[in-house]
Structure formats: structure tokens, C-alpha cells
Amino acid sequence: MDLRSPLGKVKGLGAAKNGAREWLSMRIAALALVPLTIWFVTIVIRASTGAETLISFLKSPFDATAMILFLGVALYHGCLGIKEIIEDYVHCHCAKTFLLIVLKFFTAITATLAVLAVIFVHINGGIAKKPANAVVTQEASDTTNEVWKNEFFNLFKENISE
Amino acid sequence: MSEKKHNSHRPLSPHLSIYRLPLSALLSITHRITGFALFIGALLLAWWVVLNAYGCGDCINSFLRTIPVRTFLVLWTLALYYHMLNGIRHLYWDMAKGLSIKSVNLSGILVVIFSVVLTLASWLSVFYIF
Numbered sequence: 001m002d003l004r005s006p007l008g009k010v011k012g013l014g015a016a017k018n019g020a021r022e023w024l025s026m027r028i029a030a031l032a033l034v035p036l037t038i039w040f041v042t043i044v045i046r047a048s049t050g051a052e053t054l055i056s057f058l059k060s061p062f063d064a065t066a067m068i069l070f071l072g073v074a075l076y077h078g079c080l081g082i083k084e085i086i087e088d089y090v091h092c093h094c095a096k097t098f099l100l101i102v103l104k105f106f107t108a109i110t111a112t113l114a115v116l117a118v119i120f121v122h123i124n125g126g127i128a129k130k131p132a133n134a135v136v137t138q139e140a141s142d143t144t145n146e147v148w149k150n151e152f153f154n155l156f157k158e159n160i161s162e
Numbered sequence: 163m164s165e166k167k168h169n170s171h172r173p174l175s176p177h178l179s180i181y182r183l184p185l186s187a188l189l190s191i192t193h194r195i196t197g198f199a200l201f202i203g204a205l206l207l208a209w210w211v212v213l214n215a216y217g218c219g220d221c222i223n224s225f226l227r228t229i230p231v232r233t234f235l236v237l238w239t240l241a242l243y244y245h246m247l248n249g250i251r252h253l254y255w256d257m258a259k260g261l262s263i264k265s266v267n268l269s270g271i272l273v274v275i276f277s278v279v280l281t282l283a284s285w286l287s288v289f290y291i292f
Contacts, residue, residue, distance in 0.1 A: 027256060030249050037246050041239060041284050044207075048226050048235060049288050054214045071208055078201035085198060106205075114208035117215035127217035 022080055029077035036070040055126050064122040071114045079107040189270045193248045196241040203238050236285055243284075244277040 043063060047054045057063045082103055090096040120126060183191070213222055225231060251269050254260050260269060 027253060030253060034246060034250065037242060041242065041280075045235075045239065045284055045288050048223075054211065067211070071204070071211070074200075074204045075208065078197070078204050081197045082201050085194065110205055110208045113212050117212040121211075121215045126215045 022083075026077060026080045029073050029080070032069070032073050033077060036066060036073060039066050040070050055121055058118055058121040059125070061122070064118055067118050068115050071118070072111055075107050075111045075114075079103060185270050186266050189248060189273065193245060193252075196245045196248075199238070199241050200245055203241075236281065239284060240277060240281040243280045244273065247273045247277050247280075 043057060043066075044054075047057060058067060083100060086096060086099050086103065090099060210222060226235070251260075251273055254269075260266065
């Protein structure tokens, strides 16, 4: 949707030269972020305190979807917001362009990596730290899940022998 | 005209170093500052997820439970709630509603109160329920 007047479009008015679409995108992203933020605070605070680990809750399809949406929409909304701040306060054209390019590249890389990480944890359970006392057999060593099974089996054996 | 402008000693308003900001202006700049802090936090959150997924999460997770970092997390949650509630206020204004001075001041006070209450409720629920 284009809300700009034809004259404003031709003259390139405003500090950013364009932006009606960004203005609207930012507000729609904000609307989406309201429920996502409520989900985020209720779930992720618990993960950060260790009551529930990040890896265990990302196995639920609902939470993995919400996490990807939250990270994606928050970084998108944030990127537009920081762009606005840079355009307001950085007056030197050269520095402004440089900062805007750095911002966009860094945000895009971070968002892509994070989405990849969530999908990886959702499907594979992430790369867990290899337990120090686990006896890893030849067949079991190839997947992380097997390593964990082994670890639990060893713990079980130790308890039995005691 | 421009000469007259240069010679006159008319006050520049608002002169930010001595001007006492009204509540609405104070909340407006706080919205921008919290937005900046939240973006930095969102980047850190993304990298936290990445590190947890690829196996080096433990070194950070223990660090997250130290008092200074926990304090930052609580403040970040406060900023998040503040920005969310003030954002809802902005969306309401975008519909050209609630723009009288009286209702702007009232909604501003409500935003501050509710962001503090929700932050306390979220963190206390973690420590006392779970």
C-alpha cells in the first residue's frame, strides 16, 4: 500500500526520502509483536532461569513457531526503528549510508542464523555437550540422541550397582 | 529578515538542558531509548539461541544466573513491557483517538504503572511458582 502523495514522491520529501510503507510495516509488525511478546516473556524468562531449558521447549512445534516469529518480527521491527534513529541523528550522508548498510547486513545475518538454530534444535535437539563419563560405543557415537541415551543408561547402571 | 533573525535574542524553545520535560515528552524519548536497548537485546537473544543450539550454551547459561546479569534481564523485561504498552498507546493514537491532554497524561501514567506491575509479576511468578 502506498500512502504517499504523487508530489511528495517526485520531490523525495522527508529526511528518509521515502517511508510511508515503512511507517505502516512498522505498525503492523508492532501489532503482531503484542501477543508474541506476552508468549515470549512467559516462556523464555523461565528458560533463562534454568527452570526450563531453551532446548526442551523448542521441541514443541507451537513454541518453535512462536520463537521464529518473535525473533523475525522483533528484529524486523527493531531494524526499522534503528533505521529511523540513524536517519534522525546521523546527518553526514556518508556515515548514515554506511551505518544503514551495516545495520541491515548484521540484522539479516543474525535473523537467518537464529531461525536456522531454532529449526536445528526443533528437529535434532541441538548439539548437546558430550557427557564426560559416558561410554560411547561405535554404533551410538554418530548421533547426539544416542549419546544422551548412553548417559542415562550409565547413570541407571551406577544406581543399580550401589 | 534573516539579519533580524540573527540579531534577535529570542529564547530557543524547548532548550533541552534547562527545560523540564512534560510527562508525554519524557515518555516519548523513553520509548525511543527502550526501543534501542530492546534491539540490542533482541540481537543478544538471537545469538543466545544460536549458541545454545550449536553446543556452547552452558558457558553463557551459568553466566545468566549471576546477579548483575539477572538485574539487566529484569530491566530488559521492564523496557520490553514499557515499549509494548507504550506501543499500544501509539497505535491507539494512530487511530486518532485519546489525543486530548487529559487522556494522554492518564494513559502515560497507566503505561508506567502497568509496565512495572507486569515486570514484577513475570519475574516473581518465575521464582515463586516454578
